Every structure is written in structure tokens, then in C-alpha cells.
Amino acid sequence: MKERPTILDVAKRAGVSKSTVSLVLQGSAVKETTRVAVRQAMADIGYVYNRSAATLRSSSSGLIGLVINDLRNPFYTEFAALFQMELARNGYATVLANTDEDPSLQTRMISSLVEHGVSGFIISPSYGDEQETLNVLNASNTPTLQVFRSLKSGDPKFPFLAPDxxxxxxxxxxxxxxxxxxxxxxxxxxxxxxxxxxxxxxxxxxxxxxxxxxxxxxxxxxxxxxxxxxxxxxxxxxxxxxxxxxxxxxxxxxxxxxxxxxxxxxxxxxxxxxxxxxxxxxxxxxxxxxxxNIPDFAKSTAAQILGWVKDGKTPVVTARSPVxxxxxxxxxx
Missing domain, CATH: 3.40.50.2300 (Response regulator)
Structure with missing residues (x-):
């Protein structure tokens, strides 16, 4: 995977110092024109501020982001509950986000989870504006496993697991x-x-x-x-x-x-x-x-993302589970 853009890249793009970029990221007082320039530079190069970069690099944040398109559907609720319990048995916590079939909300939620240092993503995506979501995931360099639905098929960076x-x-x-x-x-x-x-x-x-x-x-x-x-x-x-x-x-x-x-x-x-x-x-x-067979599907999903995060074992590009x-x-x- 390509390396994630850094603060130095943002500074160069915006024509400011690294310390100025840091001030913007921390919400400190800077000129509004400077703030706008820095934020625009971040968007242009796909930079996402990671609040827990040190722990993320060592894959030890203990957090997995679970992004679901519609938690009001009992099918996804059952999966989310079983997946969360399986992660807990392995010493990891689940950070859950419901995108409500809204692709713009999906992109914002993924960006927020990256900022807070999740070690990996499981995403059952909302459709629409797929490239926006993929841009954020690409820039984050975070292990991401798609389930049930796919934003992009056949891409080894984003393996896909679904029932047959x-x-x-x-x-x-x-x-x-x-x-x-x-x-x-x-x-x-x-x-x-x-x-x-x-x-x-x-x-x-x-x-x-x-x-x-x-x-x-x-x-x-x-x-x-x-x-x-x-x-x-x-x-x-x-x-x-x-x-x-x-x-x-x-x-x-x-x-x-x-x-x-x-x-x-x-x-x-x-x-x-x-x-x-x-x-x-x-x-x-x-x-x-x-x-x-959602209980087995949730167990398999947890095993695959943990194997990726902890041991660097990337799941197969596309896999189907029995029905x-x-x-x-x-x-x-």
C-alpha cells in the first residue's frame, strides 16, 4: 500500500510551516485564510489526521471500526452484535457507525474513525459516491474488509466477504x-x-x-x-x-x-x-x-480482520460463505 500523506505534505501544499498545520489540526487560533488553505490542502492530497498514529502503527489501538449501511435492519443488527462479541473475546473493542444508506455520512464517519486510530475496518457500505469513500480509505492505509456489499470488487486492498x-x-x-x-x-x-x-x-x-x-x-x-x-x-x-x-x-x-x-x-x-x-x-x-448463517459469518469476519491487523495476513480478494x-x-x- 502507498504511504499515507504526512503533515509535511500538507504544509508544502498549503505553503505554510509544519507547526502551522499542527495548530490548525489542534484547533488553535490561526488566521481564517490560513485555516482554509490548510484544510483545502488536506482535502487535495487525501490527508486524514490520525489522533492515535503511534498506536495505529503498532496495530495496538485495540479498536476496530464497524461501518454498517442500515442498523435498523435486523439482519445487520444481528451481525453487528455477534461481531462485537467475537472481537471482545479476542481483546478488541468495536466502534460502531450506522451510515443510514447515506454515502456522505459514510465518508465523514470513516474519516472520524481514522482520526481516532482504529486498527482496521469492517464496512458494509452505503452505495453512491463510492470514490469519495475509497479515497479516504486509501489515504488512511488501514486494513479494510468489505462485507455483504462491495464499493469496489476485485481490489486486493479491499477484500470482500459475502454469503453465496x-x-x-x-x-x-x-x-x-x-x-x-x-x-x-x-x-x-x-x-x-x-x-x-x-x-x-x-x-x-x-x-x-x-x-x-x-x-x-x-x-x-x-x-x-x-x-x-x-x-x-x-x-x-x-x-x-x-x-x-x-x-x-x-x-x-x-x-x-x-x-x-x-x-x-x-x-x-x-x-x-x-x-x-x-x-x-x-x-x-x-x-x-x-x-x-450469521453467527459463523460474524466469527469468520472477526478472525479475518484480526489476522490482518495482528499478523499482517491479508484475506483473499473475494470469498463466499455457505448458505x-x-x-x-x-x-x-
Whole structure:
């Protein structure tokens, strides 16, 4: 990795002394024009002030930054809790940041965590302005492992670990065919997103192999979207008798809407979700879902970032973890 820009680089760019740069970084009194010039120089060369540089260089800060795109989603909450506990068992602390699908907030939070000397990053990124986030991560020279989603694929500086989404989509589609479904739809996930395309790809390949026409309705991965899509399917695609949802939230929305629509889940409409969050077991009927085995995923993620931080062992560029289909009553199992 390239060396991180230094205070001397900032000073040279801004045309001031090293001590002046230090004063700006410490918030001391300097002329406003000088402060602006120094801050602009920092932005131009990608310099990020690291408050714990000494401990970071020795990988002994004991802090790992966990940056998550949406902690309101139970799937990510479960991962964050399990990851934090696994780090704690290894003597490290987790600094958690929720970016709420806001790429500008993501960049600011990562910069702040770099300043406070985290030894490594786990990031499930928000989409948009990817280069801004990558610039900060590149300049920080901090070990960074992407999970679930990817800002940049195939880059050894930012390894990527995710469940085998394609396999999960295949398992769900094959199961619905085995249950006798004649027309299967895919619901949810924003169009054009890599994670949507991956989760959909297994479904599309199975339908193609069986000479079936797909019905794809993309959109927000929320319960509200699922409820809306249940009504849309009944009105515009009454022939659909099976659905695979981008995630469990969409699927739970479908389940919630069906009683009012007079649809019997498990017979009239067979439903499969994705992620297997805890709510799947307690829904009515219980929701079939593709399990990403989050406890094992969290343990593997912790082991990989700690191996990188402590021993310099870089994870493989791209890795996929196993998935399995948990069959419940929503699909007639």
C-alpha cells in the first residue's frame, strides 16, 4: 500500500510551516485564510489526521471500526452484535457507525474513525459516491474488509466477504418448483445494485433452465414495499403462485398483507425470504428463508480482520460463505 500523506505534505501544499498545520489540526487560533488553505490542502492530497498514529502503527489501538449501511435492519443488527462479541473475546473493542444508506455520512464517519486510530475496518457500505469513500480509505492505509456489499470488487486492498447469494437464489427457486409453483416472481431490491443482481441471479438461472418467464418487481427492501407488492401481484399478476423476496423484510410485508387480500400463504401463494432473521420463526405463518448463517459469518469476519491487523495476513480478494434454505410453512413446507 502507498504511504499515507504526512503533515509535511500538507504544509508544502498549503505553503505554510509544519507547526502551522499542527495548530490548525489542534484547533488553535490561526488566521481564517490560513485555516482554509490548510484544510483545502488536506482535502487535495487525501490527508486524514490520525489522533492515535503511534498506536495505529503498532496495530495496538485495540479498536476496530464497524461501518454498517442500515442498523435498523435486523439482519445487520444481528451481525453487528455477534461481531462485537467475537472481537471482545479476542481483546478488541468495536466502534460502531450506522451510515443510514447515506454515502456522505459514510465518508465523514470513516474519516472520524481514522482520526481516532482504529486498527482496521469492517464496512458494509452505503452505495453512491463510492470514490469519495475509497479515497479516504486509501489515504488512511488501514486494513479494510468489505462485507455483504462491495464499493469496489476485485481490489486486493479491499477484500470482500459475502454469503453465496447466487446459490441462495437457486435454492429458493428450486424449492418453489418442487412445491408445484408455475409462475414465480422476485420482489424487492433496488434496480441496478450489485447485491440485488446477485440475489436475483440464481432465481433467473433456474427459471431460464426450466423455460419459465420471470416476473421481477424491484424496489425498496422494506416491509412496506412487500405489502404494496402483494396487492400489485394480485391485481396485475394473479397467475403468480410463488415469490422469492430480496430480503426477509419484504417477505414479512407480503405475509402481513395477504390475509386482507384473501390470499392463503403456503397454498395460494408460496413465499420465501432471504437472510433468515429471527422474525422468520415467529411470523404467521413461519417464513421460509435463505439462511446466511450469521453467527459463523460474524466469527469468520472477526478472525479475518484480526489476522490482518495482528499478523499482517491479508484475506483473499473475494470469498463466499455457505448458505442454506430453511423451509417453513410460508412455502408450504
Amino acid at each position: 447469494y447466487l446459490r441462495g437464489g437457486r435454492l429458493a427457486a428450486e424449492h418453489l418448483l418442487e412445491m408445484g409453483c408455475k409462475r414465480i416472481a422476485f420482489l424487492g431490491g433496488l434496480d441496478g445494485r450489485a447485491v440485488t443482481e446477485e440475489r436475483m441471479s440464481g432465481y433467473l438461472s433456474v427459471l431460464s433452465e426450466n423455460g419459465m418467464t420471470p416476473v421481477v418487481l424491484t424496489g425498496q427492501a422494506t416491509r412496506s414495499f412487500g405489502k404494496t407488492m402483494a396487492a400489485k401481484l394480485q391485481a396485475e399478476h394473479p397467475e403468480v403462485d410463488g415469490v422469492i423476496c430480496f430480503n426477509d423484510l419484504v417477505a414479512l410485508g407480503v405475509l402481513a398483507a395477504c390475509p386482507e387480500l384473501g390470499i392463503k400463504v403456503g397454498t395460494d401463494l408460496r413465499v420465501v425470504g432471504f437472510d433468515d432473521i429471527e422474525d422468520c420463526q415467529d411470523s404467521y405463518p413461519p417464513l421460509s428463508s435463505v439462511s446466511c 442454506q434454505l430453511i423451509k417453513r410453512a410460508s412455502s408450504g413446507a
